[in-house]
Structure formats: structure tokens, C-alpha cells
Amino acid sequence: MNTLPLILAYIGLAFMLGLAGIGSAIGVTIAGNATVGALKKNPNIFGSAMILSAMPSTQGLYGFAGFFLNLGAVTELGDALTLGQGLAVFAVGLAMGFVGLFSAIKQASISANGIVEMSNGHNVFSSTLVLAVFPELYAILAFASCFLAMPS
């Protein structure tokens, strides 16, 4: 029984789920901390600050969705998984994991800056909202690549 493709695929899945989830956890914490600080200055911005704080939570979901898609495919193929397919899952797992990790953290820094400025009385909610989705695109592309590289 050739287990190498399966080992590679499962390591890839671990990266996919783990790193993207860690990124979101760090991201929402950064933005959440900024919100707590900002509320001291201006308690009226809680609603908008909460929306911005939730922005980096999606990368973890993409990681999970990618994991779910590929896990199903890997489990279904089982021993029939080729080395190329295992390697592909490993590669997209790394890509999804790292892109998710950094995109969530960077997105959080934009959100946090927006939240701080909102607490200073500047009306930057909508512009922050638009700018904060810029880094997320790459996590979405990584998720789409998980889908494209799914073994069949």
C-alpha cells in the first residue's frame, strides 16, 4: 500500500485548516483589541467597529471550506490517490494556509486602523470596509485553487 500520497494530502489539509484558522483568530483579536480601546474614546461606534472586527474571520472559513472539499475527495479516493494528487493537495494546503494566515492579519491591521480613526471622529467606516476586503481577495483565490486542485 502506497501511503505517501495520503500522508502528503493530510499534511496539506492540516496546513489548510490550521494556518487559515490561526490567521483569523489573530486577525479578529487584533481588530477586537482595537475596538475595545476605541470604545473608551467613542462608545457610539460599537456597531460599525464590530463589523470591521469580524472581517478577518472569513479566512478561517475559507480554510475550513477548502479542507471539507478536499477531505471528501481524498477520503473517497483512499488508496487510489496518486502521488501527483497527494502533492497537489499538499501544495494548495500550504498555499491556502499561508495566504489565509497573512491575509487575515493584514486585513485586521486595516480594520484596526479604521476603528482607531473612527474613534477619533473621522468618518472612515465605508472606506475602511472597502479597503479591508482588498487583502481578502487573495485568500479567496487560494480557496478557489483548493477547489481547482481537488483530486477527482
Added chain:
Amino acid sequence: MITQMTKYSFVLLSEQTQDFLKKLQDLGMVDINRQEKPVDEHSKELTNQLFRINQTVTRLKQVAKEKDQKEKTKKKIVPFEGEAPSLLEEATRLFSEKEVLRNDINVLNEQIKQAEPWGIFTEEDLEKIESMGFTLHAYVQPVKRLNPGLEEKYPLYVVNRVDGQAYFIVLEVPGETYDFPGNEITFPSMSCDRLKEKLQEKETRLSSCITRLEELSDHTALLTDYAAGISSGLDLYLAGVSAKKEVEDHIDLLTGFVPTNKKKELEDFLNTESLYYINAPAESEDNPPIKLKNNWYTRLFEPIGDLYMLPRYDELDLTPYFAPFYMLFFGFCLGDMGYGLVFMILGLVGKRFFPKMKKYLNLVFFLGLGSVIMAAFPGIIFGVKVADIIPSVKENNTFLFNFSDMKMFWFAILFGLFQIVFARILTGIDSFIRKGWQHGMAPFGWAILIVWCTIAYASMEVPSLALPKSVSLTMVIVSVGLILFFSKPEGPVYKRLGKGLWAMYDITGVFGDMLSYIRLFGLGTAGAILGMVFNSIALSLSGVPYVGWLLTIIMLLFGHTLVLALNSLGAFVHPMRLTFVEFYKNAGFTGGGRGYKPLTSLSNKKEQ
């Protein structure tokens, strides 16, 4: 659509200005060119006053909210005897008093905690010890570590033993060296019973302070009206000081804009006034204010457009064009017919309970409709594929409910390309009408080129889509020709060609924009997968004896509410980015217009 404006220039004697502006304010339709920010001490004072009132209103509303939560039945409203300024004064004083009292209470509680173990004593007791020449030193040590021999060596008295700690004092005898080993602490300046009395007094004062604030919280409308009055006054003042002074400050020149359809109404008023004015249709160089005029459906999407910026006067208002796309993009990202139905029901039912929010709830309804339409392609309802529950859908291979993930992926890209082409054609038509035919050619060229590229790529996968060679060649030559020669229609041919070549570089931008639409697929699929995961978790719980189905229902409700909330955020924000970045850019939107803000008084503000 942007409302046409007419520009008015008024020439007035300086002493007439304030009176005239007051009348214009009562009329409530002329947007006088004026400063937006305070310009001198008086306007700064008014701005600060407004800030103070708004802050007090917010705090009073918070008090009212807390009161409503505390009391189930509504108490009778205690009338406020006085005007808004005295209400503001009293509320401000009470809020700061409340703050001070809360701090004092915290400090007293801490002091009581420290003083309690020392028991009850009076200030006279301490004075007596001092008058005898002794100095009192206080210590706390664990009882176990308190050496009984110390009591013989030093004038030591254990006051109390609490929680394994011994609280004791040692007297420093005058003339003797004081060398008691241990870390001294501060002896309480007041006995705990005296501190408790003080605490009681502060708490009573705080309670009456809160009661009074609760009474005042019923009168925030008085303050809101007061703020509106000051705001109108500030507006009027800024309009007055923004007048251009001429003839050694004897003449004031004012410029304002009025929607052209209200021109007659304004002129009827102006004819009763003794002043000189001229009018002309507003030009973009005048920087007229922007007032949007759209049908009821498009108006629902205006708040979304407002989140970015208003168009310039000489630009096309893109709201009617992005509105249907936004609705469908939202649906694509939400990716579930079930969630769409929830939104539609929320929109319909919500209008009954929150009539003031009718506009937003109508928007919610249409976003839900978009979700039902778009999620009907893959056929997903609450995380379940319709084809999985109704086998005939799969067997009959119906168009709806049967889109595979791969089809949705390409659909997202094609939908994006369609929006880009639509935006380019829109720019072409608009430039053709506003600037001349030459200006409209390049966008048409881009539209043809993008369509050709799309078909050419698709024909590699599906050969039946391939265009006849002659058509294909014509499309390429025409599109490239239009881009090369009309990207910058002015100047000599070699310059136009150079600029056209540079414009061709934009193909990378189009490619980037196209990829950006993959987010529609990514968000929709991720949401559907999460819904599916919660369904399988919920179903696996059904095997739990006795309470299985209850747990399943709870998990389904919890899971889908969570997915709906998270997906809605993404579905709201990402289409916004596609609109403001991809669509606006391809439609040549510059933006930066200023909103129409006529001078209004308190009375006509209320009427509006």
C-alpha cells in the same frame, strides 16, 4: 440620475444679507455656497455647543434605555420646568456629579475593606495616643508567623485576627529607638463605621442623581430641537460670512444653487425682494451640489452608493446601473435560497413593525430575492442541494438547480466580464453623448476586445463556440484600432497612437478585474459548504436517545443563524468592492461631488 441645478448670483447690500439669508432659510431650497467648518470664534463656539448637546442627548438616551430595562411599567413623565439651555446645564452637571460620586463610592468601598479588620475607633482615640507622645505603627502578618515573644519585647496589641491574618499595632515610645521588625502599613484614618456612613450618604446622593437623570431623559426631544436650531443658526452664519465682499465691504455677493424644477418657486419669492440677481444653468466648473433623482427601486440602493462618494455634476449617476448587479452579486455570495427567503420574509414582516425603516427593509427584501435567484442555479436551500432531495431534477437535467461547482466558478467569471463590458459600453454611450463621438470610441473598442477574448478562450474548450475567422479578425482589428486611435482623441496622430499603445496596457487591469469576480464563487461555495457541515452535524445528533431531534433542531437553528450572519457580512461587503472598484473604474467614474444641502430652518426641516 442627477437633478439639474440652476446657479443664482445675488448682489446685496451688506446690511440686507442676514435678513435675506433668513428668508432663504425659511424657503428651504437654496444651497448657498458656504464654508463647511467653523471659520471664527463665534462659529467655533456654536460647533462646540452642538457637540456638547449631541453628547448629552446620547448619554440621556443611554439613561432612558437603562431605565426601560429596569422598569417594566412606564412611569409618569415628570414635566421639565424650563428651557433647553437649563436642561442641558442640569444634565451636564448631573453627569459629572454622577461620575465623581461613582469614583468616591469605589474609593470608599476600598477604604472600608481595609479599615474593617481594625474594628471601631474614634478620631479622639487616635488623638489621645498622639497626645501621650506615642506614635502608632500598624502591621499585618500571618497569625502563624507572629512570634508571641514579641508582645513581651514591644508595646504590641493585636487588634484582630481575620482569615489567618493578625492585625496589630505597635506603639513607638518617645525617647526609645524604634526597631520593630516588619513591613509597616498605613493605619486607617477613619473607622469603618464612619466610612460606611459616608458611603451611605454618597449612595443616596448617587441614587437621587440617577433618578433626576432618568426624569430628564424623557425630555431629549427638547435638546434635539435646540440642537437643530443651533445647527440652522450656524448654517446661516457660515453662509453670511462666506459672502464675497465688494465695494469696501458694502456689497455682498452670494452664490447658490437650486434644483431647476424649483426655479419658479424661488423666483416668485425673489421678485418680492428688492435685490439684484442673475441666474444661469449650472456648469460643472461651478461645482454645483448633487441631488440624485431615481425611481423607487434605484433609490433603495442610494445609501450603498453614498458609502463611497457622489458623482460629479458632469458625470453619470451609476446607481441605476449597479443596483441590479449588486442585488444579484449579493445573492451569488450568499449562495443559499433558504437564506434568501429568510431575508425576503424579514423585509416583508419587518415593514409592519418598523415602518420608519421601510426603505432599508425593502432593500433587504430585494437582496433576499437576489439570493433566491442566484442560489437557484446550483439549487442550494439551507445547505441542501435540491437535486439531492428531488432526484427528478438531476434525472431531467433541468437548467436551474443543476449548476455544478465548476459551472458556478465559470459563471462568476462570466458574470464579472459581463459587468465589465456593460460598464465600458455605458462609458462609451455617455462619452459619446456628453463629449462627442470620438470620446466614446475607445470604451466600445474595449468592450469588443473583451467579448472577443472571452469567446476565443471559451472556444478552446467548446469548439462550437468558435467565431468565423472573418468575424473574429474584424473584431480584433476594429477593437484594437478604436483603442489605439481614440484612447486620447485630441492631438496629432502619432501622439494619439502613442497614448493608445500605452492604453493597451490596461488589458492587465481588465484581467485583474475579471479574476476579482472569483470572489462571488468563493463566498457562495464557502457559505454553502458551511451550511452543509452544520446539517451533517445536526443529523448526526439525531441518534442521541430521547433528545436527539431536539438537539438536531437546536443545532440547525444555531448553525444556520451563524452561517447566515457571517455570510451576510461577506455578501454585503464584497459586492460593494466589486461595485466601487471594478465597476466604477471600468465605467470611468471619478466622483467627488458634494451633496445638496439647502439652507433650512427648524420648521421646514421638520416638514421634510
